[in-house]
Amino acid sequence: MTNGCILALEYIPSHKQSLFGMISQIIWSISISFVGMLAYFIRDWDTLQMIGSIPSFLSLVLILIVSESPRWLISSGKFDELDILVKRHIKRSNMKAFMELSDILNKLRSNAENAKMQSRIKYSKRYYPWDILKSKYLTLWTGILTVTWIYGITATYSLNFITTMVVGNPYFTFCSSSFLDGIAIIFSFFCLKFSRNLTVFSLQMTSCLCFVISGLLSENIKYVTTILIVFGKMALNGSQFIISISGIYIYPSTLRIFGVSISCTIGKLAAISSPYFVELFKSGRWLLTTILGMCSMLVGILNVFYPDWINQPLSETIEDVENLKSSTGFLRHRKEPRIILTTEREN
Numbered sequence: 001m002t003n004g005c006i007l008a009l010e011y012i013p014s015h016k017q018s019l020f021g022m023i024s025q026i027i028w029s030i031s032i033s034f035v036g037m038l039a040y041f042i043r044d045w046d047t048l049q050m051i052g053s054i055p056s057f058l059s060l061v062l063i064l065i066v067s068e069s070p071r072w073l074i075s076s077g078k079f080d081e082l083d084i085l086v087k088r089h090i091k092r093s094n095m096k097a098f099m100e101l102s103d104i105l106n107k108l109r110s111n112a113e114n115a116k117m118q119s120r121i122k123y124s125k126r127y128y129p130w131d132i133l134k135s136k137y138l139t140l141w142t143g144i145l146t147v148t149w150i151y152g153i154t155a156t157y158s159l160n161f162i163t164t165m166v167v168g169n170p171y172f173t174f175c176s177s178s179f180l181d182g183i184a185i186i187f188s189f190f191c192l193k194f195s196r197n198l199t200v201f202s203l204q205m206t207s208c209l210c211f212v213i214s215g216l217l218s219e220n221i222k223y224v225t226t227i228l229i230v231f232g233k234m235a236l237n238g239s240q241f242i243i244s245i246s247g248i249y250i251y252p253s254t255l256r257i258f259g260v261s262i263s264c265t266i267g268k269l270a271a272i273s274s275p276y277f278v279e280l281f282k283s284g285r286w287l288l289t290t291i292l293g294m295c296s297m298l299v300g301i302l303n304v305f306y307p308d309w310i311n312q313p314l315s316e317t318i319e320d321v322e323n324l325k326s327s328t329g330f331l332r333h334r335k336e337p338r339i340i341l342t343t344e345r346e347n
Contacts, residue, residue, distance in 0.1 A: 005244075008020060008024075017310075021244065022188075025241045026185055029178050032181075036178060072253050129262075134318075135321065146263040147302060150270040154273060154274055157271045161278045162229060163226065165278075181237040184234035189241075196306075200300065203235040204299050207239070208300070209232075219285070239300075242310075243303070246306070247259075248260060250324065252317050307324035
């Protein structure tokens with residue numbers, strides 16, 4: 001799923017990338033809510049698991065349909081494959097973007113005969129996973145992204161169970177909380193117009209307060225506790241939406257899928273521990289909510305050091321990525337980091 005989103009985002013114009021991310025995340029929230037409704041009618045776990053796996057098998061067909069990203073082909077220097085891809089898409093859809101890409105490709109080939117120009121095509125450099133460790137900024141931001149994914153996925157999975165245990169019908173609570181996550185994602189999308197880092201920090205601090213306060217309240221007011229936990233989960237998922245989108249900007253094209261996928265995979269492996277957090281909630285609610293609150297605070301502070309760079313051109317080289325260091329902090333700097341585009345490299 002992560003790879004599919006990254007591939008789609010590389011096709012989409014930069015100013016619409018967060019919009020696509022919002023739509024995809026809302027579909028995800030609705031799908032999770034649908035699982036809760038499905039579980040209400042299908043109480044057998046094995047049957048439910050088999051039905052839920054059907055879309056995964058159907059998605060295998062996409063491998064035969066979806067083409068490679070033109071951006072990745074350019075960054076890898078695979079111009080012959082890119083030429084075939086562009087011609088096929090122009091023939092099918094006559095898309096303006098592919099027409100422009102075809103013109104750029106022809107111009108690149110004509111200029112490639114010039115030795116001076118050939119030495120300046122830096123975007124054809126192919127990177128390998130260990131190149132991430134050669135850049136201190138890329139290493140730092142990868143670490144922040146990984147920690148954020150570990151906490152975000154583990155906390156979300158744990159809270160999906162916990163919200164069904166506090167009060168009310170568990171199926172209704174599960175469905176409604178998942179649906180409300182979509183509302184939080186829409187809210188986060190509009191907040192991105194101000195600052196990526198400020199929005200993530202504010203949402204994580206909101207989660208922190210909700211979780212800590214819910215643990216301090218008396219167990220006799222379960223409805224208030226449930227509302228606080230659900231609201232904290234909403235803020236957490238709104239923050240995760242922004243983090244999932246902004247992860248694509250800190251990697252060059254040939255490392256983008258690996259960098260984001262490895263962070264997300266580590267987070268999902270860590271989420272195996274979520275049943276233990278549920279047991280911890282049963283034995284001591286205040287302890288778990290305090291841990292979640294402190295983790296939210298930590299993640300919010302760490303993301304201040306992440307590039308405040310979204311809905312902007314994607315990086316093509318590690319040098320482009322390192323230029324993003326000027327955009328860290330709460331508010332976007334007046335001097336935006338310079339991302340060298342394909343057309344600029346030709347001049």
